[in-house]
Amino acid sequence: MKVLERNKILIVDDAPTALDILRRNLSSQDYQVFTASNVSDAVKILESVPINLVITDYKMPKISGLDLIRHIRENFYETEVIMITGYASVKGAVEAVKMGAEEYLTKPFTDEELFHAVERALNKQELRRIVQAEKPRFSDSYGIVGKSRLVRKMLADIEKASKSNATVLVLGESGTGKELVARAIHYSSRRASAPFVPVNCGAIPEKLLESELFGYVKGAFTGANESRAGFFQTADGGTILLDEVNEMSIAMQVKLLRVLQDKQVCMVGDRKSRKVDVRIIASSNKDLRGLVNKGVFREDLFFRLNVVTITVPPLRNRPEDIADLIAHFTGKFADELGKNLPTFSDEVVQALMGYAWPGNIRELENLIQRLIIMTDGQKIEITDLPSVMRFSITPGSVPFRPLAEEEAAYIRRVLASVGGNKSRAAEILRIDRKTLRDKLKPNDSEINIATKKNNKSV
Numbered sequence: 001m002k003v004l005e006r007n008k009i010l011i012v013d014d015a016p017t018a019l020d021i022l023r024r025n026l027s028s029q030d031y032q033v034f035t036a037s038n039v040s041d042a043v044k045i046l047e048s049v050p051i052n053l054v055i056t057d058y059k060m061p062k063i064s065g066l067d068l069i070r071h072i073r074e075n076f077y078e079t080e081v082i083m084i085t086g087y088a089s090v091k092g093a094v095e096a097v098k099m100g101a102e103e104y105l106t107k108p109f110t111d112e113e114l115f116h117a118v119e120r121a122l123n124k125q126e127l128r129r130i131v132q133a134e135k136p137r138f139s140d141s142y143g144i145v146g147k148s149r150l151v152r153k154m155l156a157d158i159e160k161a162s163k164s165n166a167t168v169l170v171l172g173e174s175g176t177g178k179e180l181v182a183r184a185i186h187y188s189s190r191r192a193s194a195p196f197v198p199v200n201c202g203a204i205p206e207k208l209l210e211s212e213l214f215g216y217v218k219g220a221f222t223g224a225n226e227s228r229a230g231f232f233q234t235a236d237g238g239t240i241l242l243d244e245v246n247e248m249s250i251a252m253q254v255k256l257l258r259v260l261q262d263k264q265v266c267m268v269g270d271r272k273s274r275k276v277d278v279r280i281i282a283s284s285n286k287d288l289r290g291l292v293n294k295g296v297f298r299e300d301l302f303f304r305l306n307v308v309t310i311t312v313p314p315l316r317n318r319p320e321d322i323a324d325l326i327a328h329f330t331g332k333f334a335d336e337l338g339k340n341l342p343t344f345s346d347e348v349v350q351a352l353m354g355y356a357w358p359g360n361i362r363e364l365e366n367l368i369q370r371l372i373i374m375t376d377g378q379k380i381e382i383t384d385l386p387s388v389m390r391f392s393i394t395p396g397s398v399p400f401r402p403l404a405e406e407e408a409a410y411i412r413r414v415l416a417s418v419g420g421n422k423s424r425a426a427e428i429l430r431i432d433r434k435t436l437r438d439k440l441k442p443n444d445s446e447i448n449i450a451t452k453k454n455n456k457s458v
């Protein structure tokens with residue numbers, strides 16, 4: 001039996017016999033089948049029933065299957081499409097893939113091929129749903145924890161970037177949150193309902209990168225038995241993150257530059273480029289400018305990518321955020337692992353605040369996870385920390401600073417020591433929760449830039 005919510009298939013074909021055969025075949029497999037003999041009837045059905053998958057013929061009088069696919073991609077984002085072509089037409093297939101069909105079948109095809117294509121398309125839909133459910137929920141700060149001046153500046157930059165379509169370059173050391181920033185831009189932009197596609201350029205072998213990014217047409221190379229969409233086609237309407245863009249070879253850099261200039265992508269083996277509507281965000285943990293000077297990164301590409309730059313500061317430059325991050329990750333992992341909120345000894349908090357965090361937020365996140373597993377929700381003592389961190393307590397080395405700042409830092413330390421539990425912190429500090437909240441509020445006006453809803457586009 002097919003799972004109920006994913007079994008509604010609409011078949012669109014102007015030939016009554018073909019329609020009938022497909023209907024009988026798929027009904028026998030427990031799919032709930034709807035049929036239409038033209039595109040306008042199909043659209044009516046799509047508007048009244050939540051269809052999971054559309055199987056459409058390519059050639060139809062009046063309005064073609066391609067127009068139907070285009071309509072589905074624009075209006076029914078979740079619906080999958082399989083296109084049937086009457087003859088082995090590369091052009092039709094490529095167009096179909098480009099328009100957003102998941103699969104195409106060339107007539108004649110066997111029942112087996114049909115069922116496989118249907119299952120593949122439905123599985124893909126299910127996967128996308130799961131991914132979407134796990135998509136971070138963003139409040140005003142898009143899931144980015146921290147109140148330091150540097151983080152507030154970054155949030156303001158993200159907000160500005162999300163209102164434009166400009167290419168963004170995100171720079172920062174490893175583990176600082178570059179991908180989080182890229183996601184925040186995408187999910188707060190108008191493209192939020194289209195895909196966000198992160199591609200780690202450093203992890204894909206040089207030889208494969210071009211076909212992975214741009215896709216390929218059938219026969220482009222040995223083994224290319226069918227056309228396949230690349231990351232750029234998948235991201236159409238959305239955003240692509242070219243992570244570790246500095247790892248791209250010079251040859252690939254030239255190809256990427258062309259995409260940026262023409263807004264067109266050429267599938268490997270295809271003679272024509274096709275338009276794509278993709279916002280590009282690139283990230284690098286190396287100083288790209290420096291790489292340009294060394295001659296290993298093209299200057300023209302650097303300028304194209306560097307329209308808007310967001311620099312994610314290393315954690316050691318924003319120690320004010322450490323306590324908030326400890327509280328955030330403690331809550332997250334205690335919850336996920338079903339453990340009690342642990343408490344941190346004062347010494348531990350001091351050590352963590354004094355540590356340099358070469359692995360930045362990822363290192364902090366991993367440490368908290370490990371501590372919660374190891375200490376099983378009990379009190380965390382200095383001996384639980386790795387030795388490099390134990391020696392980072394430097395009493396008396398803090399420079400003088402305003403009382404309010406010192407007070408806020410102290411409150412954060414107390415908060416972190418009780419795993420972010422505000423009532424416990426207020427108890428220890430002998431103040432009420434409201435006072436606690438007030439004292440933690442940043443008192444300059446900068447924060448409003450990041451959180452205020454500003455409808456004017458940039």
Ligand SMILES: Nc1ncnc2c1ncn2[C@@H]1O[C@H](COP(=O)(O)OP(=O)(O)OP(=O)(O)O)[C@@H](O)[C@H]1O
Pocket residue numbers: 143144145146172173174175176177178179180181285328361362365
């Ligand atoms: N400000 C933040 N608040 C909460 N979580 C954060 C923050 N910044 C980063 N993280 C978390 O830290 C981890 C590392 O972040 P991310 O993967 O975005 O870093 P990165 O800069 O892309 O690292 P790399 O260069 O290694 O790819 C992720 O789990 C991310 O959710």
Ligand SMILES: [Mg+2]
Pocket residue numbers: 178179243
């Ligand atoms: Mg990353």
